[in-house]
Amino acid sequence: MADEHGKATQSAVRERNLTTALQLVLSGDGLATRAAIARRTGLTSATVSSLLAGLIADGLVIEGRLAESTGGKRATTLRVDAEHNVLLSVIVQPGLVRGAVVDLLGDVVTSIAHRTTSTATLDDVRSVVRRLAAATTARVTAVGIQVPGIADGDLIRESVQLGWVDVDLGRELSGIVSAPVRLVNDADAEAIADYEVSDEFGANLLFVSLSTGVGAAVIVDGAVLAGASHRAGEIGHVPVLFGDDAPVCACGNRGCLEEVVSVTSLLGLPHGADLEAVDVAALAALPESRERIATGARTLARALLMVGAALDVPNIVLGGAAPKLGADFIGHVRAEAARHPVRAAMPLSFRYAKTALEQPFRGAAQYALQSTLGVSWAR
Structure with a gap:
């Protein structure tokens, strides 16, 4: 049993080291070398050479040109094999x-x-x-x-x-x-895509996606929170309007957040409409849409005051198709949140997502x- 445990531990360590080496090659922009990886990891040159040999044999890494000379033998650069x-x-x-x-x-x-x-x-x-x-x-x-x-x-x-x-x-x-x-x-x-390319809000934020539906993702200390049953961030079907006149949601309940602040609802489009096929900005500029957008923004801000205070996550990123709504929508959200400060909670900061629309x-x-x-x- 001891031998099996030792082999399992050695295997786990090697897998971790392989991942580290691959990450350094991936983030090295084609300039990584075996010597540089050894310096970064503290591993021996022989161990690093063995790890890289495995990654090359697996077809994940290939050798590139010779690096600039530092006085001795020129090292061979390494890069991921993105082509294959x-x-x-x-x-x-x-x-x-x-x-x-x-x-x-x-x-x-x-x-x-x-x-x-x-x-x-x-x-x-x-x-x-x-x-x-x-x-x-x-x-x-x-x-x-x-x-x-x-x-x-x-x-x-x-x-x-x-x-x-x-x-x-x-x-x-x-x-x-x-x-x-x-x-x-x-x-x-x-949220993962946006977090990888932007450090404006740091490692703790709430990402709210508004499109045909409404969903959220919570990033705490740089990691996406899954929740007890992988349902963290499922805020779209929480009722925020009450009474018989509250709109009926696709889930069967009335007054869900999704029925008020999804982009399809804000623009007066039918449930499940293809937002890629319409000019969201043009529809958002119509008088009837502007009224719905202002009302929806106020409702969203009030809901997020509770979520932000509960999670102690003060930074809110609005994604999905929301950035296409323009400055008015996020302006209404900011103004409503500022009108109702929560004592003992950090004030909320808002921005639009930077990545989802372009990538x-x-x-x-x-x-x-x-x-x-x-x-x-x-x-």
């Missing part, structure tokens, strides 16, 4: 399934969009994954799938927007690709990369 290893990133929305082939440096190689005639189905997701797999000759390292709902391992526990309950998406996609399938909630994916596939791809290889595109 890719990730598939898929975003599932009620009326639209989008996907991209993303290389290991985070760059999109190719992307596709598949619009559905009704709510997206498993067949729609399978079709997009098949098309992406056929679009690349590189090895697929992992598949990241971003869904509006509760993702728990291989299962989508529930998605009100899609009408899915306990869907084993990993099993549903088996046979299409041999790579692991990693599911991630849409707000979590957007929509980055979040699911980053999650798949981190879950499979243990590395990330560092800020």
Whole structure:
């Protein structure tokens, strides 16, 4: 038993060191060397050479040009083999399934969009994954799938927007690709992408995604909080309006936050409308929309005062399609939060997300990369 324990410990240490070495190569911008990795990690040159030999044999790392001379023999640089290893990133929305082939440096190689005639189905997701797999000759390292709902391992526990309950998406996609399938909630994916590229708000924030639905992700000390049952941030179906005249939500309840502050509701669009197919900014400028936007912003601010105080997370990032609403919406949110300061709680700061609109596939791809290889595109 002692020998088995020792072997297991040695294996775990080697795996951790392999991950560290790969992260240093990935973040080295093609300039990493064996000697530099040894200095950064404190490992011996022989150990580092062994680790890199394994990563090269696995096809994840390749040798590049010779580094600049520092007086002795010129070292060989190392970089990840982004050309021959890719990730598939898929975003599932009620009326639209989008996907991209993303290389290991985070760059999109190719992307596709598949619009559905009704709510997206498993067949729609399978079709997009098949098309992406056929679009690349590189090895697929992992598949990241971003869904509006509760993702728990291989299962989508529930998605009100899609009408899915306990869907084993990993099993549903088996046979299409041999790579692991990693599911991630849409707000979590957007939060991961935004956090990786921006240090404006530090390591503690609440990311609120407003699109066809409403979801949130909590980042504490740089890590996304999952919650006891992977439901942390599911604020969209909390009632905020009460009475018989409160709007009926797709979940069956009345007055849910989603029915008041989702971008589709703010613009007066039907549930599940394809926001990629409309000019959100133009619709937001209409008089009837501006009234709904002001009311929705006040409601959202009041809800976030409670959430921010409960979590002691004072920084709020508004993502999804919210940035397309422009300065008026976030201005109303800021003003309402300032009108109702919470004693003993830090005042809330707000900004729009920086990444999701320009790089929509980055979040699911980053999650798949981190879950499979243990590395990330560092800020």
